[in-house]
Amino acid sequence: MNHNDFRTIIESSRKRSIAADISCDQVYSKKIINNIELQKKFAEKRNMILTAAPYMEQLINFVIDYNFFVLLTDGEGCILNVFGNEKILNEAFELKMVPGAYMDEESIGTNAMAIVLKTGSPIQLSGEDHIIKAYHRWTCSGAPIKDNHGKLIGVLNLTGYTEQVHPHTLGMVIAASNAIEEMLKVKEYHKMQNINYKHINTIFNSMPVAIITSDLEGNVKLYNNQATELFGKADSLMEVTRMNELIKNWESMIEVIVNGENVEQDISIKNFNCHLTANPIYNPVDDSIEIVYVFEEIKKSNILAYYTFDKIIGEDPNFLKIVQYAKKIADSKSTILILGESGTGKEVFAQSIHNYSSRMDAPFIAINCGAIPKEFMELELFGYEEGAYAGAKKGGSQGKFEQADGGTILFDEIGALPLDMQVKLQRVLQEGIITRIGSQKAIPVNVRVIAATNKDLKKEVESGRFRKDLYYRLNVLPLYLPPLRERKKDITLLIQYFMKLICNKLNKKEVEIPKEYLKQMMNYNWPGNIRELENIVELIVNSETIPTEYFNQENGDGDNSQEEEVLDLAYVEREQLKKVLQKNNGNITRTASDLGIRRNTLYSKMKKYNIKT
Numbered sequence: 001m002n003h004n005d006f007r008t009i010i011e012s013s014r015k016r017s018i019a020a021d022i023s024c025d026q027v028y029s030k031k032i033i034n035n036i037e038l039q040k041k042f043a044e045k046r047n048m049i050l051t052a053a054p055y056m057e058q059l060i061n062f063v064i065d066y067n068f069f070v071l072l073t074d075g076e077g078c079i080l081n082v083f084g085n086e087k088i089l090n091e092a093f094e095l096k097m098v099p100g101a102y103m104d105e106e107s108i109g110t111n112a113m114a115i116v117l118k119t120g121s122p123i124q125l126s127g128e129d130h131i132i133k134a135y136h137r138w139t140c141s142g143a144p145i146k147d148n149h150g151k152l153i154g155v156l157n158l159t160g161y162t163e164q165v166h167p168h169t170l171g172m173v174i175a176a177s178n179a180i181e182e183m184l185k186v187k188e189y190h191k192m193q194n195i196n197y198k199h200i201n202t203i204f205n206s207m208p209v210a211i212i213t214s215d216l217e218g219n220v221k222l223y224n225n226q227a228t229e230l231f232g233k234a235d236s237l238m239e240v241t242r243m244n245e246l247i248k249n250w251e252s253m254i255e256v257i258v259n260g261e262n263v264e265q266d267i268s269i270k271n272f273n274c275h276l277t278a279n280p281i282y283n284p285v286d287d288s289i290e291i292v293y294v295f296e297e298i299k300k301s302n303i304l305a306y307y308t309f310d311k312i313i314g315e316d317p318n319f320l321k322i323v324q325y326a327k328k329i330a331d332s333k334s335t336i337l338i339l340g341e342s343g344t345g346k347e348v349f350a351q352s353i354h355n356y357s358s359r360m361d362a363p364f365i366a367i368n369c370g371a372i373p374k375e376f377m378e379l380e381l382f383g384y385e386e387g388a389y390a391g392a393k394k395g396g397s398q399g400k401f402e403q404a405d406g407g408t409i410l411f412d413e414i415g416a417l418p419l420d421m422q423v424k425l426q427r428v429l430q431e432g433i434i435t436r437i438g439s440q441k442a443i444p445v446n447v448r449v450i451a452a453t454n455k456d457l458k459k460e461v462e463s464g465r466f467r468k469d470l471y472y473r474l475n476v477l478p479l480y481l482p483p484l485r486e487r488k489k490d491i492t493l494l495i496q497y498f499m500k501l502i503c504n505k506l507n508k509k510e511v512e513i514p515k516e517y518l519k520q521m522m523n524y525n526w527p528g529n530i531r532e533l534e535n536i537v538e539l540i541v542n543s544e545t546i547p548t549e550y551f552n553q554e555n556g557d558g559d560n561s562q563e564e565e566v567l568d569l570a571y572v573e574r575e576q577l578k579k580v581l582q583k584n585n586g587n588i589t590r591t592a593s594d595l596g597i598r599r600n601t602l603y604s605k606m607k608k609y610n611i612k613t
Contacts, residue, residue, distance in 0.1 A: 013110040022109035031102040038100040046282030054260040068160040077104035112142030124170040139165035143177040210295040218243040305351035305364035316487045330356035338452040340481030343531030346452040354408040362407030370416035388438025415455035426470045484526040498537040520551035574609040586613030
């Protein structure tokens with residue numbers, strides 16, 4: 001803003017002030033609301049007050065060695081909050097610049113806050129720029145606070161003695177007001193902060209998540225019906241009187257809340273995992289801060305797909321054609337059947353296809369048909385209604401199809417699906433509806449199905465172990481993944497990729513593999529494919545040695561040679577499982593995560609190799 005524009009703005013403001021009967025000898029604002037109206041104002045604006053408070057305090061800390069005070073007003077100019085150094089703050093209070101006083105032109109004449117309210121732009125006024133003499137000792141720097149729609153909802157103003165103010169002071173205020181605007185955007189979805197406290201109980205019970213409120217000491221005040229269902233019977237929850245009985249790290253969390261910040265984290269409560277969001281909320285009744293906790297149970301099956309096509313490693317021309325083909329069919333509604341040996345990356349391709357499709361923001365659900373007991377398969381896929389069987393969860397439970405609605409469901413090891421479930425899966429694929437166990441209600445589902453197998457399904461059909469109609473229903477878009485021995489050019493590339501990935505994960509140095517051993521690895525048959533290669537690289541990283549005997553074995557096609565290879569792979573896998581379990585002190589969840597496998601897969605391998613924790 002140039003000097004002429006600035007003077008024009010000031011003169012226009014002074015004319016409006018004089019027209020509003022503002023005198024230069026005036027001391028107090030013409031409009032100061034009483035305490036009852038102020039409390040209503042606090043209740044209405046509590047979200048902005050709480051959001052702005054830490055930034056106002058930080059602003060004062062920047063100028064702690066000088067005499068400044070900072071004001072927050074609403075969109076009408078009513079002061080909502082004040083921070084500052086004692087000396088200058090006492091002077092301001094003597095002039096009744098207190099919460100409830102209005103700083104607009106009609107009430108107190110030309111000042112930075114009043115002009116910001118008129119123009120919507122930041123400005124700095126000094127000395128005689130103010131119309132009333134009482135403000136001539138000060139410089140005021142004001143900046144607007146706007147909502148998502150650009151509407152002015154408040155003003156942030158920093159005031160100090162004229163001789164101590166720098167032109168950069170306005171820049172600090174603008175930065176703080178911008179930060180407040182951004183935080184308001186982040187917090188906008190927390191509707192609980194914008195609802196009248198008297199109606200909070202009704203709102204609580206209409207929300208689809210568990211909600212609890214407490215004071216800053218952790219004493220529970222309110223909780224909704226979802227909370228009683230999530231944490232057990234009502235009687236057991238009513239025994240909880242303090243939040244530290246539910247949240248283990250409550251003390252450290254409360255420190256963040258007291259500073260006016262939000263907490264968002266995954267926690268474990270009563271043997272199940274929850275996503276917790278905790279927010280401070282202003283209670284105008286007793287001028288206190290309360291905490292709203294939102295708990296949402298994490299469904300292990302309701303995962304998001306991690307892999308994308310750009311994470312697939314390969315330069316082999318034939319393999320790249322397969323990747324391009326997978327991209328072409330990614331957004332089709334037709335079912336895909338991924339074929340390939342174990343360890344060739346079938347789930348990696350399934351996730352990549354999901355993430356390349358229009359369903360990428362919807363759930364990706366993976367089901368290992370060989371890992372779920374036959375008697376539980378129908379429950380897993382279709383869910384059940386309350387009372388469907390003894391011990392059924394109150395309210396029933398969704399199955400995998402409902403959880404995947406709008407997204408993708410992967411049937412891994414589809415060849416292991418029991419025959420009776422093949423019939424029911426065929427019906428779902430044909431009709432697009434499911435029925436929960438214990439219910440007659442048909443539930444439509446919109447799910448893209450991908451199946452994967454390392455078996456020859458045609459032979460399975462011929463032997464009567466797999467239904468012909470389901471095979472043809474699944475095999476609409478076949479996708480064959482070649483074994484690693486048919487991608488020799490990619491072996492070095494994959495070794496380099498896994499070497500960097502594993503070294504970063506384990507915080508270890510990369511191990512240089514001599515050329516003669518790289519050649520042996522290139523010529524090796526890799527019966528376990530990419531998974532075997534990754535395990536070998538992790539073994540090399542951990543041991544810092546090359547298992548030369550492993551690659552010296554003959555790679556013929558005879559049964560004895562294949563048996564030796566499989567035995568060697570089993571040895572490597574068993575030793576790696578033992579090392580990672582030992583590193584994690586037997587923790588199954590962390591070990592499964594480090595190995596990149598599911599918990600039930602880890603349990604199966606531990607049973608296979610007789611490994612005990």
